Amino acid sequence: MSRLDAVAAGVKFVGTMYRDRAVAAYGARVKREPMDLLGLPAHQTDPYPLYDQIRSRGSMERTRLGNWVSADHSVATEMLRSRQFAVRGEDPTAFDPVPRDLLDLSLLALNPPEHTRLRRLAGPAFTPRRMAGYASLVEQRLHQLVDAVDADRGFDLVEEFASPLPVAVITELLGVPAAKSAALAQYGAVVASALDGVRSIGHLRRLAHAQRQLTRMFEDLLELRRQEPRDDIVSALVAEQDERTSTDVLLPLCRLLLLAGFETTLNAIGNGVRALLANPDQWRLLVDDPSLAPQVVEEVLRYDPPVQLTARIALADAELGGVAVRRNEWVVALIAGANRDPAVFDDPKRFDITRTSAAEHLAFSSGIHYCLGAPLARLELAAAFRVLAERLPNLHQIGPSRMRRTTAIHGPLTLPVAG
């Protein structure tokens, strides 16, 4: 088997423990296999009943490939915070779902101490003060987007509102010259599409091409900001760079920053508006008091998070959720399932923007890999929901929404609305 075939057959990002659709469908027929079932289109559209079933069977469930899956809030929290579980194994012979040479996920693929060092370097770029400085940019961009839609005739909320916002914000934050931002967004979208798994050899080739282009663009950008620093994240990273941090480490970090804020934020806006419009009483609450927007953000991230799962490998034999996990076994934490755990959230299926426990959600993960961009995401989402409620109070859905056919990332591909 060639390297490409091997990678195409094996590649899946965090949700790697399932195989391609045909195998999944077959596996589901012959056995009640949780990770295979999650790969089926019906469950990708609405995975929540399956998460409930998995949780009802126990704190942890064995997968066909000998790994584990859990939709239990306490298990997910404990594992994400534990030093016994990591994003990559230390044993080079252990099964590794991520093709490291092809998809360098930077922070997301590093264990301490490399992770600690890089996170310290990247931290200053995301301080609350710096994020607050972006509030007016976000606000301005949101109003431009609402100005441009034809709300009376109807528009696609995903294409015309949710997608353009994160791209505009992250390219501005990174300080990408305007002339390059469209190309960067395009290549970024190709790489982001691989986070849920590589679908074919063609997809793999497009991914490799996009990676090379992004690398070249970020090499130029890092050099430019070394010569001409500005008030942006890339300039901050270059300024913090020390002798132990080579450009080979900064490049994947820049790529991750570009990608991590794309699909996540756009799907969170889509999921949020979908939930608000499906629950008109909750939309009314927000319209009557737009200052509730930050609470809406937490409840949206709890109720229907864009990142549905993550995974960790056991570095040593460990006990988790009352189960013995052996060294080198992977555990998939179903973040979205944990967010509906009735042990933590009363009446978890109810979308309730006044819920006080919403912030217990795991949408941004937990532990050392807790989302670095969470302050930015919260700022963008709160502003997006508030501006929509203020500018389009009569917003309503005018047709069916088409959902993404992906497992790790969840959200609408289209959401036709009018207002």
Ligand code: HEM
């Ligand atoms: C609603 C929006 C977002 C959601 C739901 C989200 C979710 C997540 C999750 C679940 C993780 C951890 C995955 C794991 O534990 O395996 C993560 C990590 C990360 N996120 Fe976000 N994210 C969002 C937006 C952003 C934005 C806007 C940025 C930056 C511009 C960003 C940058 C990062 C980075 C750099 C990491 C890696 C942190 C580390 O490994 O130490 N995210 N995010």
